Amino acid sequence: MERRESAQERLKELTERVAAVQTKVDDATARRDAAQAELDTESASVAKERELVAGSVPADLIKLYEKLREQQGGVGAARLYQRKCEGCHIELNITELNEVRAAAADTVVRCENCRRILVRTSESGL
Numbered sequence: 001m002e003r004r005e006s007a008q009e010r011l012k013e014l015t016e017r018v019a020a021v022q023t024k025v026d027d028a029t030a031r032r033d034a035a036q037a038e039l040d041t042e043s044a045s046v047a048k049e050r051e052l053v054a055g056s057v058p059a060d061l062i063k064l065y066e067k068l069r070e071q072q073g074g075v076g077a078a079r080l081y082q083r084k085c086e087g088c089h090i091e092l093n094i095t096e097l098n099e100v101r102a103a104a105a106d107t108v109v110r111c112e113n114c115r116r117i118l119v120r121t122s123e124s125g126l
């Protein structure tokens with residue numbers, strides 16, 4: 001008799017623990033699904049923005065960029081930041097910097113090391 005009550009109590013306790021774990025699983029699943037939906041929305045938004053920007057870039061430059069992107073693990077262009085290519089993280093030497101400095105603003109300049117397109121900004125260190 002006592003053994004049966006003990007077993008029933010243990011069963012009840014385990015059933016409650018299973019229900020508690022299931023609640024946690026349901027909660028985590030709901031948060032995962034919400035995060036996935038948020039990422040899908042953001043991804044669609046970025047893709048649309050990218051399409052708009054790509055439409056304003058000359059076709060030959062897009063072609064070069066896409067080729068480099070494929071060759072360089074998904075990154076075809078990199079910011080030139082404080083004399084460093086942010087694609088390969090190599091600092092340009094003085095000769096390369098002088099060439100970049102001398103290039104017209106609309107000239108496509110590339111990293112001598114990784115060949116990515118270098119994006120010049122006011123923080124390029126030129």
Ligand SMILES: [Zn+2]
Nearest residue numbers: 085088111114
């Ligand atoms: Zn580079």
